[in-house]
Amino acid sequence: MIEEMLEKVKDGDRIALAKLITMIEKDEKIRKEVVKKIFACPLKAKIVCFTGPPGVGKSTLIDHVLSILTEEGNKVGVILFDPRSPYTGGSLLGDRIRMQRHATNPNVFIRSLSCADNPEGVSRTVKDIIKVMAFSGMDYIIVETVGTGQIAVEVSYICHTTVLVLMPNMGDDIQMMKAGILETADIYVINKGDLEGAELTEAYLRDNVEKRNGWESPIIRTVGYNRATVLPLAEKIKEHIKRESYRYHQKIKCLLTTMFLDCVSNEALKFLKNDWKEFEEMIKNVEECKIDYYTATEKFFEKFKKEVLSK
Numbered sequence: 001m002i003e004e005m006l007e008k009v010k011d012g013d014r015i016a017l018a019k020l021i022t023m024i025e026k027d028e029k030i031r032k033e034v035v036k037k038i039f040a041c042p043l044k045a046k047i048v049c050f051t052g053p054p055g056v057g058k059s060t061l062i063d064h065v066l067s068i069l070t071e072e073g074n075k076v077g078v079i080l081f082d083p084r085s086p087y088t089g090g091s092l093l094g095d096r097i098r099m100q101r102h103a104t105n106p107n108v109f110i111r112s113l114s115c116a117d118n119p120e121g122v123s124r125t126v127k128d129i130i131k132v133m134a135f136s137g138m139d140y141i142i143v144e145t146v147g148t149g150q151i152a153v154e155v156s157y158i159c160h161t162t163v164l165v166l167m168p169n170m171g172d173d174i175q176m177m178k179a180g181i182l183e184t185a186d187i188y189v190i191n192k193g194d195l196e197g198a199e200l201t202e203a204y205l206r207d208n209v210e211k212r213n214g215w216e217s218p219i220i221r222t223v224g225y226n227r228a229t230v231l232p233l234a235e236k237i238k239e240h241i242k243r244e245s246y247r248y249h250q251k252i253k254c255l256l257t258t259m260f261l262d263c264v265s266n267e268a269l270k271f272l273k274n275d276w277k278e279f280e281e282m283i284k285n286v287e288e289c290k291i292d293y294y295t296a297t298e299k300f301f302e303k304f305k306k307e308v309l310s311k
């Protein structure tokens, strides 16, 4: 059954793609099966992350970028986060409305994701869903995240290009964003150029952002209501993707290692919690301050080697 669905997805069947993503979100077994099957397929999709605080105009800009890319004949997938999540604060409806005119475009596929149930698992789910979307033949995949949380940083690791969207009169607010996202961004956008105070945000960026790998991250000013101002942004995104393709391979190598280690530690913890009673007790002892966590770790390995590995 999965094989049949994958065939359809590969042929560009959007209903099958939507169904498969829902299945992946809900069922870990299916997710693993799917990833195992498509892992080796070469994927051409370029992944672009739009991040930034709520309300700066990310969805508005993505809407224009969608038009620009699809007019050039590209297929584009979009991933948005669900409002129930504590990370996004409820902007999904607005996101959908802003991209409504693309709803009937056969070259656009918009998908929202929930991270309400399992925030730790989200970044892994997103990575797998990106893979499935790419498998369906997308040329670009755009992910919108709120640049104040851990998910934003993690998603940016898997993207070719990260666009950080800000607005006028920001300075201290930028500092409050999750550490890392300011440095990870490849392109900075100051949207709402119709409002005053863009210089303040730009000055803050110029003072705090360094040149990385010879790429001087551009600062682009846009007005969300004016498509012409978004054209240079779309050009910069393409330029960056082209320039960074070698480095992206390196990035992906690191990512795959991280994914593997992440899976191993997940499974190891599950195994220990379910199959090794003493582990529960060790956790309790640490919780109740009966033992410090360094000593507890040493004791854990002593026991683990004796009781589990030597069997």
Ligand SMILES: Nc1nc2c(ncn2[C@@H]2O[C@H](COP(=O)(O)OP(=O)(O)O)[C@@H](O)[C@H]2O)c(=O)[nH]1
Pocket: 052, 053, 054, 055, 056, 057, 058, 059, 060, 061, 091, 094, 095, 098, 191, 192, 193, 194, 195, 222, 223, 224, 225
């Ligand atoms: N004044 C002004 N408002 C904008 C601009 N771009 C977007 N907006 C408005 O800002 C609000 C938030 O936009 P949205 O794209 O949903 O922001 P997001 O939360 O970052 O995705 C909406 O009401 C938009 O219409 C702009 O360039 N200038």
Ligand SMILES: [Mg+2]
Pocket: 058, 059, 060, 091, 094, 095, 144
């Ligand atoms: Mg939005």
